[in-house]
Amino acid sequence: MNELSVSAGKFHRLLDYIRKIDLDVAAIAASVNLQPERVLALDESEPLPALQYAKLYKAAVAEMQEFKHPIPWGAGVGTEAFEFLCRSMITALDLGEALAIAERFDHLLYPMIGYNMRLLQDEGSDIVRLSYRINLKEEGSILAPSHWDRSGYQETVARASGLEVWYALCGWLTGRPMKLVEANIAAPFLNHAYADSMSGLFQCPVHFDAAENTLVFQRAMLDRRLVHTRESLLEFLDSSIYHLIAVDRRRSSTSAAIKSLIAIDLERGLPSFTSVAHSLHMSESSLRRRLQKEDTSYQSLKDEVRCEVAIDRLLNYNAKVADIADYLGFTEPSSFVRSFKSWTGETPKSYKDRMQSMGV
Numbered sequence: 001m002n003e004l005s006v007s008a009g010k011f012h013r014l015l016d017y018i019r020k021i022d023l024d025v026a027a028i029a030a031s032v033n034l035q036p037e038r039v040l041a042l043d044e045s046e047p048l049p050a051l052q053y054a055k056l057y058k059a060a061v062a063e064m065q066e067f068k069h070p071i072p073w074g075a076g077v078g079t080e081a082f083e084f085l086c087r088s089m090i091t092a093l094d095l096g097e098a099l100a101i102a103e104r105f106d107h108l109l110y111p112m113i114g115y116n117m118r119l120l121q122d123e124g125s126d127i128v129r130l131s132y133r134i135n136l137k138e139e140g141s142i143l144a145p146s147h148w149d150r151s152g153y154q155e156t157v158a159r160a161s162g163l164e165v166w167y168a169l170c171g172w173l174t175g176r177p178m179k180l181v182e183a184n185i186a187a188p189f190l191n192h193a194y195a196d197s198m199s200g201l202f203q204c205p206v207h208f209d210a211a212e213n214t215l216v217f218q219r220a221m222l223d224r225r226l227v228h229t230r231e232s233l234l235e236f237l238d239s240s241i242y243h244l245i246a247v248d249r250r251r252s253s254t255s256a257a258i259k260s261l262i263a264i265d266l267e268r269g270l271p272s273f274t275s276v277a278h279s280l281h282m283s284e285s286s287l288r289r290r291l292q293k294e295d296t297s298y299q300s301l302k303d304e305v306r307c308e309v310a311i312d313r314l315l316n317y318n319a320k321v322a323d324i325a326d327y328l329g330f331t332e333p334s335s336f337v338r339s340f341k342s343w344t345g346e347t348p349k350s351y352k353d354r355m356q357s358m359g360v
Contacts, residue, residue: 004242004308006053008358009044014053018060020145021067028059033316038359049311052360054241067142070114072134072158075165077240081113086169090233095174096222099130110135117166120212121219127181128222129214130170132162156187159213160198167202167215168244171253172236172260175227175280177203178253180217184210227280232260254280254290255301262305269329273298307343310336314352315360321348 015036019025029036032055039048061078064071076082085105092098099119106116115134136158144154163183171177182205189195189208198206202215228236236243243256261279265271271279276298277287291297306328313319313327325336340348 004050005047006050007044008039008042008046008048010053011039011048011056012044014056014060015040020147021064021143023060023063028063029056031059032056033360035359038357042358046358048358048360049315049355051239051242051308051312052315054239055316057241064143069141069143070112070135072114072136072143072154073161074244075115075117075132075162076113077165077244079113081109082240083237086233086237087230089173090226090228090230092226094222094226095170095224098173098226099170099222115162120214126219127216128219129212129216130163130166131212131214132159132166133213134158134162153188153190156185156190156194156208159187160185163213163215164201165244172243172256173226173228174224175254175257176224178215178217178221180204180215182207182216184212184214184216186210186213225281227257228260229264231264235260235263254287255294255296258298258301259305262302263309266305266309266329267327270302303339303343307340310340310348311344311351314348315355324348 015025015029018028025036029039032052034052034056042048058078061071065079070076071079085102088101088105089098092101099117102117103119106113106118110116114136115132118131118133120129120131136155163185167178167180180202183198183202184207185198187208195206195208257280258276261271261276273287274284277284280287282290291301310324310328313324319327321337322333325333328336330336330339337347340346340351344351346354
């Protein structure tokens with residue numbers, strides 16, 4: 001099993017964007033233990049930990065908020081407004097109630113944040129449309145500078161990425177991927193590669209140049225119960241970009257939900273399969289069938305979480321192997337080392353040395 005990774009080219013693009021909007025690249029990178037000059041020297045295809053990318057993105061968004069301009073990308077994920085939106089939604093019992101809360105929240109803050117979500121329901125219809133609206137600034141604005149090579153398709157990326165975030169968030173909240181009838185993007189078609197990536201993510205027909213920016217699904221989906229708590233929400237918010245990258249790889253919402261439930265209890269010990277099934281409002285047999293359908297297992301998900309936590313502590317907290325082993329519940333450091341090597345193909349020391357040599 002390999003940890004979730006992204007290409008160095010993705011780091012390059014983010015670092016370039018940070019520089020183009022006149023933020024301090026060195027200071028932001030240093031805050032997440034990244035050495036930008038080394039990362040920029042890497043070949044674009046070099047894989048790097050996605051968790052580090054998520055930390056860099058979150059640090060950049062924290063600085064972008066100081067501009068007092070709405071952040072146009074990804075429905076503001078990583079901002080304080082997004083965090084408080086999620087904290088409000090987590091109190092709901094089901095998806096319909098959560099989205100009703102979100103709609104009220106966005107209505108109140110729309111003048112300040114520049115975007116909102118609405119549920120559009122025609123009377124007597126069993127179809128619901130989740131609408132994401134964003135008030136885009138003119139090209140050349142501080143967060144989409146005219147000298148940035150991606151400013152020309154700001155509208156499409158802003159509107160589509162907002163729908164991506166709502167799609168991922170709804171799936172995460174309910175522990176089940178949304179089944180869409182169609183997705184409509186109220187922005188110009190870019191190219192076939194981008195359109196194919198959207199179709200692959202949403203698993204439904206995707207229409208560009210649409211009259212509305214919406215995700216369309218069956219009304220019954222609003223009755224799905226929320227499976228998360230305030231505690232698991234904190235884990236989601238701490239690495240929300242990482243979760244979205246996982247969704248973009250077509251990782252199931254059930255697996256993502258289980259990983260969040262494992263992560264919040266890790267220090268107290270790994271939760272039993274029975275308790276996880278109970279948290280997801282499923283029988284154990286139903287959960288096993290769901291995981292088989294997703295080509296994974298509870299053991300694999302536990303190992304993924306432990307691998308991710310181990311890498312985070314190695315790279316960002318300079319933790320000792322013995323301390324990581326104890327935190328993850330291994331009786332001996334040697335057992336942890338063997339497991340880490342089976343997860344990544346390297347020992348903890350060689351992995352850490354290699355990543356640090358690349359500036360991570």
